[in-house]
Amino acid sequence: MNENSDLLTVNNLVKHFDISGGLLDQLKFEKKRLIRKRTVVQAVNDVSISIKQGETLGVVGESGCGKSTLARTVLGLYPPTKGSIYYGTDRIDDLNSRQMLPFRKKMQMIFQDPYASLNPRMTVTQTLEEPILFHNKNISSIEVKEISSEIMRQVGVDPKWADRYPHEFSGGQRQRISIARALTVDPEFIVADEPVSALDVSIQAQILNLMLEAQQQRGLTYMFITHDLSVVQHISTRVAVLYLGTLCEIGDSNKIFSSPRHPYTKALFSAIPKLGKKKKQYIKLKGEVPTPIDLPSGCVFQERCLYTEERCRVEIPKLIQRNSGTQVACHMVEEGKQ
Amino acid sequence: MSHLLEVENLKVTFALRTGDLTAIDDVSFVLNSKEKLGLVGESGAGKSVTGFSIINLISKPGYISGGRVIFEGRQLNTLSEKEMRSVRGNQISMIFQDPMMTLNPVLTIKSQMIETVRAHKNVTKKEAEKLALEKLEKVYIPSPEKRLNQYPHECSGGMRQRIVIAIALLTDPSLIIADEPTTALDVTIQAGIMDLLSELCETENMGLILITHDLAVVSEVTEKIAVMYAGKIIESGQTDTIISNPKHPYTQGLIKSLPSAIQTGKTLTQIPGSMPTLTEIPNGCTFHPRCEYCLPICDQEVPELYRINNNGHMAACHLLKK
Numbered sequence: 001m002n003e004n005s006d007l008l009t010v011n012n013l014v015k016h017f018d019i020s021g022g023l024l025d026q027l028k029f030e031k032k033r034l035i036r037k038r039t040v041v042q043a044v045n046d047v048s049i050s051i052k053q054g055e056t057l058g059v060v061g062e063s064g065c066g067k068s069t070l071a072r073t074v075l076g077l078y079p080p081t082k083g084s085i086y087y088g089t090d091r092i093d094d095l096n097s098r099q100m101l102p103f104r105k106k107m108q109m110i111f112q113d114p115y116a117s118l119n120p121r122m123t124v125t126q127t128l129e130e131p132i133l134f135h136n137k138n139i140s141s142i143e144v145k146e147i148s149s150e151i152m153r154q155v156g157v158d159p160k161w162a163d164r165y166p167h168e169f170s171g172g173q174r175q176r177i178s179i180a181r182a183l184t185v186d187p188e189f190i191v192a193d194e195p196v197s198a199l200d201v202s203i204q205a206q207i208l209n210l211m212l213e214a215q216q217q218r219g220l221t222y223m224f225i226t227h228d229l230s231v232v233q234h235i236s237t238r239v240a241v242l243y244l245g246t247l248c249e250i251g252d253s254n255k256i257f258s259s260p261r262h263p264y265t266k267a268l269f270s271a272i273p274k275l276g277k278k279k280k281q282y283i284k285l286k287g288e289v290p291t292p293i294d295l296p297s298g299c300v301f302q303e304r305c306l307y308t309e310e311r312c313r314v315e316i317p318k319l320i321q322r323n324s325g326t327q328v329a330c331h332m333v334e335e336g337k338q
Numbered sequence: 339m340s341h342l343l344e345v346e347n348l349k350v351t352f353a354l355r356t357g358d359l360t361a362i363d364d365v366s367f368v369l370n371s372k373e374k375l376g377l378v379g380e381s382g383a384g385k386s387v388t389g390f391s392i393i394n395l396i397s398k399p400g401y402i403s404g405g406r407v408i409f410e411g412r413q414l415n416t417l418s419e420k421e422m423r424s425v426r427g428n429q430i431s432m433i434f435q436d437p438m439m440t441l442n443p444v445l446t447i448k449s450q451m452i453e454t455v456r457a458h459k460n461v462t463k464k465e466a467e468k469l470a471l472e473k474l475e476k477v478y479i480p481s482p483e484k485r486l487n488q489y490p491h492e493c494s495g496g497m498r499q500r501i502v503i504a505i506a507l508l509t510d511p512s513l514i515i516a517d518e519p520t521t522a523l524d525v526t527i528q529a530g531i532m533d534l535l536s537e538l539c540e541t542e543n544m545g546l547i548l549i550t551h552d553l554a555v556v557s558e559v560t561e562k563i564a565v566m567y568a569g570k571i572i573e574s575g576q577t578d579t580i581i582s583n584p585k586h587p588y589t590q591g592l593i594k595s596l597p598s599a600i601q602t603g604k605t606l607t608q609i610p611g612s613m614p615t616l617t618e619i620p621n622g623c624t625f626h627p628r629c630e631y632c633l634p635i636c637d638q639e640v641p642e643l644y645r646i647n648n649n650g651h652m653a654a655c656h657l658l659k660k
Binding site: 062063170172173200201202203204205206208209212213227229230231233234235267268270271272273274275276277282284285288289 | 380381494495496497524525526528529530532551552553554555557558578581582591592593595596597598605606607608609610612613
């Protein structure tokens with residue numbers, strides 16, 4: 001695969017969760033008639049993204065915007081409701097678990113909370129060796145040991161601690177171990193879901209450095225999910241901004257951060273606290289994020305946007321390529337009013 | 339000039355079966371009315387313990403083992419529990435991190451607010467309700483009459499934190515201690531809450547102690563900062579001075595390790611290792627095992643706070659010894 005080809009392509013992905021419960025929970029009286037009503041959380045709506053080999057795509061957005069759902073659907077942990085996902089040229093969203101196996105080895109995930117993502121009853125060795133043994137059936141135990149201790153060295157965990165349990169490590173050390181676990185099967189693509197959110201600032205820097213280092217050494221491709229915009233700005237080559245399960249804006253990290261176009265991106269970036277800036281002006285949004293159960297008509301952001309016009313209430317905006325290379329889904333930007 | 343709050347050489351000890359643990363040691367700072375102080379540090383630095391000890395909320399086996407807390411001329415740490423109760427929640431209010439944990443999920447907002455008012459003031463329910471409405475308006479809750487009859491789960495996270503602030507304001511306190519008030523909230527909501535807190539300090543004539551791990555938030559809101567590490571204040575002074583010209587190697591490392599636009603994609607400056615736990619506090623300067631400038635004296639002698647300028651900038655580091 002050459003430098004510029006897409007490693008992962010997501011086309012018009014939709015993920016809905018039916019939370020209406022059993023039949024009896026769905027029945028409701030309305031206008032004196034018994035009707036059956038389903039409640040559906042529309043977590044991800046019509047999202048198309050592609051990730052190039054070797055890049056880091058940062059996915060940002062506030063809580064409940066569908067970042068994590070998107071990540072998990074991409075990895076096949078949730079089946080998509082609609083849309084397709086391609087890994088290289090292979091379609092992976094309709095594979096069964098057996099057919100999925102070779103791809104699982106190439107795609108790994110790092111989770112937010114290293115206290116929850118490591119099995120407390122498995123030693124570090126067991127945690128690291130399990131994926132190696134699972135994906136390489138004919139490997140000798142000596143080789144397994146070699147791989148796991150090599151990886152421990154790489155992530156900065158002394159291999160002599162291999163027989164310890166997760167509770168004996170600090171938060172930062174645990175996150176190193178869970179990164180090591182993702183690296184054991186030599187993946188190409190890693191989805192990191194808020195990997196540094198649970199860590200202190202000084203530890204956060206250590207983990208970010210480790211991830212950048214691993215990327216350079218192994219040519220990894222990252223999908224980096226976080227709500228922390230300064231972290232995204234630091235680590236990403238491209239950024240996708242999600243709002244209420246919909247993609248608002250996607251493009252090169254420095255372009256988006258230097259000149260955000262979508263009204264939501266502008267408001268979001270203006271609210272980032274910056275070191276040593278007093279009394280900054282930030283864009284105040286009206287109201288609050290609506291629930292993903294009743295999405296607003298037209299543009300998902302129209303109820304809170306400062307520039308809403310009639311068209312925004314009716315028509316869902318499409319992602320449109322701008323001259324700068326970023327794609328923006330906003331009628332007002334399209335019409336040049338914004 | 340008398341200060342709103344003076345904390346002098348405060349020490350909090352936890353008496354455990356295995357021996358005494360000193361959670362905070364020799365913590366001193368002053369706060370004036372309308373002034374905002376940021377207590378910054380990583381988890382386990384003793385920020386929250388400092389906050390709790392001001393209003394004597396340290397629970398057993400912890401106790402204040404030394405120093406004084408003087409609030410509006412009264413020494414707080416020698417008051418009886420009954421006297422303390424008239425100060426706590428009345429003249430000093432506290433706001434916590436998670437508004438869902440602070441609010442009672444089975445009571446309406448109205449009953450929680452009325453309960454707070456009536457615990458401190460001798461007023462009728464009607465009057466208490468009127469006061470509650472007034473405070474909800476002050477924190478910019480839209481249609482407060484409607485909100486009063488709702489339960490906490492019907493409000494969003496930002497709304498809940500505003501309600502918690504309104505409850506803290508009910509007794510017109512002169513000091514608010516906010517312990518990570520926006521850590522659980524999104525950035526757009528955080529900006530609103532921080533704005534509100536600074537505005538209230540001005541209009542209500544309050545002092546604010548903002549406890550947080552987020553240096554950027556502190557630098558935007560506060561006038562003064564105290565940086566804590568392993569139970570001690572290692573640097574304090576005017577916010578601008580500390581952010582632009584930090585003197586302690588830990589503060590310098592902390593500021594450098596923040597990801598920012600300037601060094602995109604480059605390796606971040608990192609502080610090696612992690613903060614010591616209270617059971618294994620190193621000898622001498624607590625930061626010396628992680629410090630890049632460590633001198634032979636650093637593991638021998640505890641550095642005192644050296645005065646750096648006349649605006650109250652102090653740092654505890656042997657490097658600063660003249």
